[in-house]
Amino acid sequence: MSELERAVQDACAAGMSVEGWMQSEELRFLFLAAAQPTVGGEILEIGSYRGRSTVVLAKGALLAGQDKVVACDPFVAARPTDPDPSGPSCEAFLANLQRHGVEQHVEFHRTWSTDLARTWDRPIRLLWVDGDHAYAAVHADVEAFLPHLVPGALLVLHDVNRAECPGPTQCFMEDVLLSDQFGRCGLCKSIGWAQSVGEGGRREFTREKATLCQVLAARRLKDILGAHMPRRLRWQYRKLRKGADFEHWLLSACQQRQMGRR
Secondary structure (H helix, E strand, O other), rough: OOOOHHHHHHHHHHOOOOOOOOOHHHHHHHHHHHHOOOOOOOEEEOOOOOOOOHHHHHEEEEEEEOOOOEEEOOOOOOOOOOOOOOOOHHHHHHHHHHHOHHHHHHEEOOOOOHHHHOOOOOOOEEEEEEOOOHHHHHHHHHHHHHEEEEEEEEEEEEEEOOOOOOHHHHHHHHHOOOOOOEEEEHHHHHHHEEEEEEOOOOHHHHHHHHHHHHHHHHHHHHHHHOOOOOOOHHHHHHHHHHHHHHHHHHHHHHHHHHHHHH
């Protein structure tokens, strides 16, 4: 087992010991995105809950030689789209960071993400959006930090294909896949991701984006209307959700960046 694979497994095990809903495959995605940077900049998490993803991101960042990640959560009463009606707990969040030894590696802002955005002036290489899942809120988060995504940065949204809260799916389809600012894109379980390219993303990645739009639209119709999802799109959807192509591309992109810095 390689050192990287061992680190992935250890981080995912730590993350899964924290209360939350993210699957181990999604935690693996986040760890690799944090540990294998394609560009320089900050890692920003919007929505922390009990710290499952925060722990994994912090451990990944440390492997990449980055001392801190930034986490933002107001820790107010539960929102209508929250899966936990009891609401988040700041005390539990901080205790989990301490339990896993990453409290000194998390710059925590107990505030609304849109308020943080008003004073934010740092480049971002990885933006993880898992806060309020209403479309207006997801859209506001993406729009607020979009100017700070450097070319090559990753935008990652959670619960993109979750039927009970369609906000992330709508934002991913309308504000990301149809945007010229984003190029390479994909799915990993309920994670939707895209790479910021500045401009030209619509033209260069037309087929890739069209495929994602097709399978997500078919999935939404299936959830809403019980409509039949064509076999070809079902196969593409299952393949995309595995996220294996992302791992291969990310490793190659990280290696190219390292060679360019020599």
